[in-house]
């Protein structure tokens with residue numbers, strides 16, 4: 001019950017006009033709160049036996065072995081907002097494994113999807129973080145980077161901010177990717193469909209590590225990835241119809257319309273030092289540069 005009170009208090013500002021007796025229910029629906037436990041906001045999608053709750057559900061462990069990987073999804077879908085989790089990736093020899101954290105509209109034909117994928121590696125070799133963006137059914141927007149720390153040594157925060165202006169992927173407080181809304185210039189941008197929040201841990205040794213050359217060493221199994229501090233703030237769907245269009249949602253506020261000076265500097269540093277692949281530069285793959293890649297966009 002104490003959790004419910006904390007969540008409610010955070011939303012008092014939004015709902016202060018409502019009667020005391022009804023505001024609790026309404027508040028939970030109108031703006032996503034700050035969940036602390038897994039079961040509050042998530043359900044298992046893949047292999048109950050390969051997900052373990054720790055610390056009364058505040059943390060979970062995903063397991064990959066030769067029998068199965070595992071995965072979970074948010075109970076609700078959200079349109080616009082910010083989602084973040086702390087993740088600690090598989091240590092040691094994780095080659096051939098992929099840990100993913102993403103949002104997905106679950107509409108195959110016209111898929112919208114925002115992806116973080118962590119591609120494992122041999123002991124001592126760096127993980128690769130791949131991001132991708134699908135808008136109105138089209139993806140093929142991969143970027144890959146390495147990290148400035150060992151993501152298996154400790155928890156780090158991975159965040160997706162999605163508002164009407166842009167989508168920003170963050171690693172801790174560092175923006176690693178920005179995709180602007182240029183719908184006005186005919187560039188697809190997800191604005192119509194709500195997305196669920198997903199995570200999975202699976203075997204992908206046909207492509208993940210050094211393009212599939214490095215296979216999973218099953219003698220090192222089971223492999224474990226850890227998650228905690230689940231935080232989804234957005235407009236749940238179904239929910240109030242006008243939620244997504246409200247300029248008063250905090251994630252649409254001035255501070256979230258553009259990177260601030262510190263973020264801009266960090267973003268530049270990441271782009272200069274950590275990018276290893278950018279579809280925008282891949283001339284062999286795209287004879288015509290994708291429109292969103294042009295300078296000034």
Ligand SMILES: *[C@@H]1O[C@H](CO)[C@@H](O)[C@H](O)[C@H]1NC(C)=O
Pocket residue numbers: 119120121122125126127128208209210211
């Ligand atoms: C794994 O390590 C090798 C050697 O450092 C590197 O070329 C590669 O990009 C790393 N990551 C993946 C996912 O293959």
